[in-house]
Amino acid sequence: MVFRKVSISTKIFEKTNSVVTWIAHKPVLLTKYNGDYFAMEAVCGHMGCAILNKVEGKEAVCPAHGARYDVTNGNKVSEPQIKPEAPCEYDSIGEPLKTFKVLENNGFLEVDTD
Numbered sequence: 785m786v787f788r789k790v791s792i793s794t795k796i797f798e799k800t801n802s803v804v805t806w807i808a809h810k811p812v813l814l815t816k817y818n819g820d821y822f823a824m825e826a827v828c829g830h831m832g833c834a835i836l837n838k839v840e841g842k843e844a845v846c847p848a849h850g851a852r853y854d855v856t857n858g859n860k861v862s863e864p865q866i867k868p869e870a871p872c873e874y875d876s877i878g879e880p881l882k883t884f885k886v887l888e889n890n891g892f893l894e895v896d897t898d
């Protein structure tokens with residue numbers, strides 16, 4: 785395991801339940817849910833064009849077409865709710881999004897990106 789320190793203070797979660805950061809050139813969604821921290825890749829598995837940044841409870845909502853993911857395990861909760869106007873070869877989302885272990889260390893988060 786390689787935990788990378790991200791410059792995200794845990795105090796930010798007093799104001800919001802989630803934040804997107806970049807780790808190893810990839811967007812990662814950090815969420816606090818029920819007192820625990822979670823990290824999940826932040827690119828939607830539908831068309832890959834949307835970065836997940838809105839979390840309701842433990843569900844990240846894709847801003848493009850409304851698919852939902854469980855931030856605790858990356859599993860799809862619901863399919864896209866809006867059909868894209870552009871031709872799209874993907875009707876459903878199969879693979880869960882990748883999740884990463886998170887540690888809290890002296891008020892900052894560390895994420896295992898391996």
Ligand code: FES
Nearest residue numbers: 828830846849851
């Ligand atoms: S890109 Fe996320 S639901 Fe379509």
